[in-house]
Amino acid sequence: MKLIIAEKPSVSKNIADALKIKNRQDGYFEGNGYIITWAFGHLLQLYDAKDYDEKMSTWKMENFPFVPPTFKYKVKSDPKNREKPDTGAKKQLKIIQSLMKRRDVEAIISACDYDREGQVIGDSIIYNLGTDKTVYRLLLNEWTPAEVMRGLENIKLNSELKPLQDAGVSRQWADWVIGINLTSVATLKYQKGKGKALNIGRVLLPTLKIIYDRDKEIENFVPENYFKLQATFQTEKNEEYEGTYIEGKEEKFKSKETLEEIQQLLADKSAIIHDKQVQKKKDYPPFLFNLSNLQGHITSKYKGWTSDKVLKVAQSLYEKKFITYPRTASIALEESLVGKTSKVLEILSEDLPYRDEIKFVKSKRVFDNAKVESHSAIVPTYLKPKNLTQDEAQVYQAIKNRFIMQFMPVAEYEETRIETKIANADLKGIFLSKGKVQLVEGWKKVEKVQSKDTILPLVQVNDPIEIIKHEITSHVTKPPKQHTEKTLLRVMETCGKNYDSDGESEENVHAILNGFSIGTPATRAETIKKLKDVGYISMENKNLVCTELGRKLVETFPIKDLFNLEFTGRLEKSLFDIEKRNFSKNDFLELIFNFTTKAVETIKTEKEITIHEVTTERKPNEVLGKCPLCGHAVIEGQKGFGCSNWKNGCKFVIWKNDKYLASMKKKPTKTMVKALLKNGVAPVKGFTSKKGNKFDANLRYEKNPDNEYFSWKMEFPEKQETKKGDTKTPQVE
Incomplete structure (x- = not known):
């Protein structure tokens, strides 16, 4: 019997389905020689500082720098409630531990995501639970049944993944x-008043600086x-075209005066065609998506999207087996995937109106091991999705379209360049005209990309041309x-090197694949979200701008x-090198600990400046009415409308997720509670019956005579019919 530990319940279900295991127990599946259990992402976390030393429970400058002798989980x-362990995580850990100890379990397989974070989770x-059994690693790029079975036949010893763990x-x-030390001392030094700490992070601050600099x-x-x-010029056939005056390439x-002098020389002059060049050019499709490019594409195309949301939706599609692993930096596929990709293309092309133009080709733009690091680019799997949400459909369609584009004909256009020279005039420059005509639509059909044609007249070198008009703009x-x-995301991905927003240059790809970046594909979206959450940046439409707090931090810290x-x-390159066995974990940590110690001492000796002054204004809770039990004020809480005297034992509450009202597709509102x-009594419109019919009724909320609970009473004034529903009422939170 082998025990498989997946990163999430949904992934364990995918593995169970592939192995045709139906038997689900509390916290695991079992059958066909396998037990499959799961984590919920991280079940363990690093100790807080106060867990190592009680004196660290309060922030005092003299307690820093603080580096624990060993790191514990x-x-x-x-x-x-951060003071208590998560009950779900605690329970699942006990289940995993008991399964690991079972005598019939001969080996353990970690099936967490194939990346740094997944390795650490497993x-x-x-x-930490401890085992003397052999531990293996399942390394997959997608969770389709065929891929799961192939992966289980090729499991590796987990010890081979030690560099990834390091x-x-x-x-x-x-x-x-860095976070514990610098967040603490920065808050103590530069913040007045109690409130959210001044968040200092290794990835957070350089990202903030990019926005600040812009x-x-x-x-x-x-x-x-x-x-x-x-x-504006006219040919002998009375066809008109426009040209712009250039000298050299300028x-x-x-100087407007310079152009006015040239303009005067055009009076009563004619012109000739000095040069004409016609070139056929190819327009290749954009590369396959990596995570950053997918996030950039979706956030710029649709309203209401953030990079964090794109990652969550892509992760959902991955766990549902419809796309490959999304947290990738690669824009190409491994060359070993040629046969598999051909089959996926065949399945996904079946219903497309332009399927006759789709042709599978093994090209270096798509298949190139040199452009793949750990995970290939994001592509669809052979499973056709059904019942996607609107968000999932938008992300899936983008990934599918980008995939299909690679195997459509290359778009082709004809570019014409005409140089018009003024005859008998002492001019250094010429007038340049450019035309473009789309010859082959090719991959642009996939997303109906419209190309604008600029058609120039048919002329030959030395043709005489008339000047119709000219103007200085x-x-x-x-x-x-x-x-x-x-x-x-693009700047973060390439660490600002040779930034090109319109393309994927070889130098950019080289920078990404050699570890020069800010954060990883998995963390960049989270970093941007955190910058918003801590108040260092804000969004204005789709633009990111520094807040006053963010500016002060950059200028003062x-x-x-x-x-x-x-x-x-x-630093990110060093982590990359650890994965490749080119740098040691101990050397990296020594570098970090020394940097942190020096940084803390620097902050301590800096002059006193206030970066952030916290002002707290408590909004008074709106009183909705008097409690029918004790007469105190009824107010709105997070989960319900309840008595403000609940700490002293009053149990009056109307829960927001009340099951009786939910059965008729209603929720209690402030207006209802006030009435x-x-x-x-509260008149309520738009109840929905079990048959789906709409109706109106009056509601009462009355205490039961024989216990402390309340019941709903529904009245229909015309028919005087009533309907009851008991509601238990523990204290409101």
Whole structure:
């Protein structure tokens, strides 16, 4: 019997389905020689500082820097009460431990995601619980049945993944040390008043600096006027075309007077065709998606999307077996996937109107091991999805379209370049005209990309041309555009090197695949979300801008290395090198601990400045009426409308998720509660019966005479019919 530990319940279900196991127990599946259990992501977390030393329970400057002698793990905290362990995680860990100890279990297989984080999730559970059984690793890029079976036939010893574990643990411990120490001392030094801490992080601050720098560029931008000279020409066949005056390669002139002098030379002059070039050019489809490109594509195309949301939706599609692993930096597929890709293309092309144009080809643009790191690009699997949500459909369609595009004909267009020279005039420059005609639509059919044709007349060199009119147009230089999530992700991905928002240059690919980046595909979206959550940046339409707090932090916080893209890129490169066995975990951690210690001492000796002053204004709770039990105020809580005297034992509450009302597709509202407390009855419209019919009724909420609970009473004024529903009422939170 082999025990498989998956990262999530949905993934364990995929494995069970592939193995045709139907027998589900409490916390695991069992059958056909396998037991399959699951985590909920991280079941364990690193100790808090106070878990190591009681004095760390209060923040005092003299307690820092703090680096524990060894790093320890505990059951992850309850999200609502960090002082208590999460009950679900605790229970699942006990189940996993009992399964690991079963005598009939001869080996353990970690089936967590094949990345740093997935390695740490599986290893932290297995090795903290302890086992002397052989541990294997299941490495998959998708969860389709065929792939699961293939993967189980090719499992590796988990010890072979030690470098990946070292990189994951190094990242986790480093971020803990930097975060705990610098967040604490920065808050103590630079914040007045109690409130959210000044969050300091290894990836957070350089990302903030990218946005800050762009804001400053825009703020300091000085617009400049420039001018163009444009002319309209006519051929002997009375066909018109336009041209722009250029000298060398320059068509923008700072001096209007220069162009006015040239314009005077055009009076009563004719022209000739000086040169004509016609070239057929190819327009290749954009590369396959990696996570950053997918996030950029979706957030710029649709309203209401963030990169964090794109990742969550893509993760859902992955767990439902419809796409391959989404947290990838690669824009190509492994060459070993040629046969499989051909079959996927065949299945997905069946219903397409342009299927006759789709042809499978093994090209370097699609299949290239040199452009793949750990995981191939994101592509669909052979399973055709059904019943997708609107969000899932938008992301899936984008991935599918990008995949299909690779096997459509290359788009082709004809580009014409005409140089018109003024005859008998002493001019350094010529008038340039460019035309473009789409010849082959090709891959552009997939997303109905419209190409604009600019058609020039048919002329030959030395043809005489007449000047119809000419004018000088004035223009103003524009400031750089504010960052969007799309452009920010691109800078993070390449660490600002040779940033090109429109393409995927070989140099960019090289930077990504060699580890020079800010964060990883899995963490960048989370970083942007956190910057918003802690109040360092805000969104204006689709633009990201620094808040006042974010600006003050960049300008005041003295540890400038943390804002430096090169510094952060080198740290990320070191983690990458640990994975490749080119750098040691111990050397990396020593570097981080020394950096943190020096940073804390620097902050301590800096002059006193306030970056953030916390002001707290408590909004008074609106009183909805008097409690029918004790007469105290009834107010709205997170989960219900209840008596404010609940701490002293009053149990009056109307739950927001009341099952009786939910059965008729209704929820209690403030208006309803106010009416019940004031008049004893609330008229409610739009109940839905079991048959789906709509009806109106009056509601009462009355205490039962024989116990402390309340019951709903429904009245129909015309028929005087009533309907009851008991509702238990523990205290409101």
